[in-house]
Amino acid sequence: MKNAGIIMIVGSLLLLGLFQFPLWTIMLGAPQYPEPLGMHIFVNGIRGVSEFDVQNINGLNHYIGMKVLPTADEMWEFQAFPKILIAIVSLGVIIGILMAMKKISHNWALIWFVAMSILGILGMYDFNLWMYDYGTNLDPNAIMKLMDADGNPMTYKPPLFGFQKLLNFDVESLPNVGAYMMFVGMSLTVLAFFVGRKSATTT
């Protein structure tokens, strides 16, 4: 049970990586951008892959009427997510400590995992909603108003995951180190559950 508790603690703490590393990265390559522009999405804001990328993405997007990328204080998510994350990590660590001290059952690891998964899915859903708004809620006075093959106004929602061609840009949206750390961390909490169960059945 001690091992399970330690694994639970380590797994929860790995989520702190989200403060240091981007969760997701969207890269935009184009013929005139052989070194692609890119944005890192952190839990607390959007930052350019290179220093001026956000400014340059905004500059290009104004032609098609997209809004400028939100700064950290323009989206409630960037305020709330760090707090939620701190809370859930603390909870995970406490669960780990109590498991190691055999004060609570290994089932708490699983409960934590399920709660975190639900929050994660909600987060992704929210993120996708924002991207939808970002890509479709366009300035009616945009310089370039383009139509798709069916004659409908073009929209520019970046893909949530994977690759998509948007005008002259090749857009690639993939998880980054923060997400991988979260993934590993969450897997460890599941492992903590199994290790805890095993030691519970053998003793």
Added chain:
Amino acid sequence: MKKLINSLIVLALVGTAISCSNSESGGKSNKGALASSAAEKVYVAPGEHDEFYAFMSGGYSGNLTVYGLPSGRMFKEIPVFSQFPTSGYGYSEETKPMLNTSFGFVPWDDAHHPDISQTNGELDGRWIFINGNNTPRIARISLTTFETEEIIEVPNSAGNHSSSFITENTEYVVAGTRFSVPIPQKDMPIKDYKSNFKGSLSFISVDPEHGHMDIKFQLMMPGFNYDLSHPGRDKSHGWFFFTTYNTEEANSLLEVNASQNDKDFIAAVNWKKIEEYVNNGGGTMMPANYAHNVYDESTHTATTTMKKEVLTVDPLKVPGAVYFLPTPKSPHGCDVDPSGQYIIGNGKLSADLTVHSFDKMIAAIEAEKFDGEAYGIPILKFEDVLAGTVKSGGLGPLHTEFDGKGNAYTTFFISSEVVKWKLGTWEVIDRKPTYYSVGHLMIPGGNSRKPFGKYVVAMNKITKDRYLPVGPEMEHSAQIYDISGEKMELIYDFPTHGEPHYAAGCPAELLKNNAKKIYRLDENKHPYAITSPDQAKVERKGNEVHIYMSTIRSHFTPDNIEGVKVGDKVYFHITNHEQDFDVPHGFSMIGQNSSELLIMPGQTKTNTWEPKKVGVWPFYCTDFCSALHQEMQGYIRVSPADSDIELSWSLGED
């Protein structure tokens, strides 16, 4: 968990596979080894980069051009001594001071010998220096921005030709005079030249951090013509060697009268000894007047300081500082091999090359074996300093470079060829024709302790039929030879801009990762810069109107201006707000008696316009910056001189 580990392993393997396939595609350039044709050797596939940079002087263009080797593709013309309407260099308010001299604004020069800065005798890629031959000047160009940062005028000099060569730690950039002149200048009969004129050799110190130049001292030598020079290196570091001609001191019909002496001299100057003398208070401060122009990257602005004195040194006051090495037949190029042991005099009126030995020179000096003196300067015995003679079989040797593998390559102007020969044995290994009448040649790093002996570029003086005819005036021609084997192989022929006299080359790796992409707007300290479009404004100071304008794709802020009057002098101070690589904006105003401006991201430039006619006059962006480039335009309303229309400006208002 096991599944997770398995899938992680799979991911790792996929990653390795991707990186393997990358390295395979990167290796395709090795194909040339299988079928070694000249075409493959110079072919740089679309999107790929050259192996070397080559900086070629523009001669009478006054500028420096940047090429790639082996492709011969030109990447940039860097304005140095000449006004350049393409960018506004020498026209903009910020850069006009770069061309100030004691003769006033001199918008042109004859740029000859570029040399890249060195540390421990190896190219370090910080700066490149070049001389202005006509109105004596030395320029320093940054190798991060590839822009001219500093120009210093050289007083007491005329025909600044044995320049600009640098010592092996860039302690000095050296500038020698080709014409001797009265020093100080005075009204006197020309025929009294002999023994009255002097030749100055200037040692210009280079600040190791900023590169700023300052004339440390001028050595006042006899009135010969100081043709070319090179620093000693490695064992001969601390010495500098200058070829001379016209030791006859003729003042007319030099082609005959300066060719009478069987031998002229190579002057060997122990600059370390003179430096010590000067540091101990030696030398005579002499009144002078010369311009020192410095461009500040943070203000994007150059300023001129007129300097009023220069320290001169009489060589006779520093025993052991200068010796003459007799060298046959009006030597032109003066080249020192990578080891510093051999000093090559390219006797331009002969077939042979004279090679002096540094060790023998030192031995002869120590033994005081002199063969008379010239104006008090000891002459060493020719036989005592001679290391060997290259019986070339060619005619008119001019310049020699080295491959770092014990070989030397000499150009022959009259017989129009490059001759490869071996240092030490003096035997000729190979010879290849050039097209036609080659002047200088260049091996990247060939003028350092560490040459990169893969290609030699011959810079020819005569083009004739090499390219499609374009009338009487043509660009000069250059040839690239592969020198990686025993025999040289001519692999490419390309036209060059202006008249390259000399060139300096270096591996691409030395510079390509340090090249600047943008200027940071948040570091722009230009007094008229605006860092945000809402700071845009128009101010009147008497009849001067100052417009603080910004650009970003695809508009000017402001783009409608009223209240300007006939007789005003309008200053456009334009800041490019882009922070994206290769997004300049241009600016041009109808009827401007000046040039356009090409403003790099983050930069501020200023030019002026004096409206002469009432009306509404347009301006526009000259750089096809974006899809909406044609929309990047604006109007200025010009009212009569007595109009009382107030200044106003706007963007996007009706």
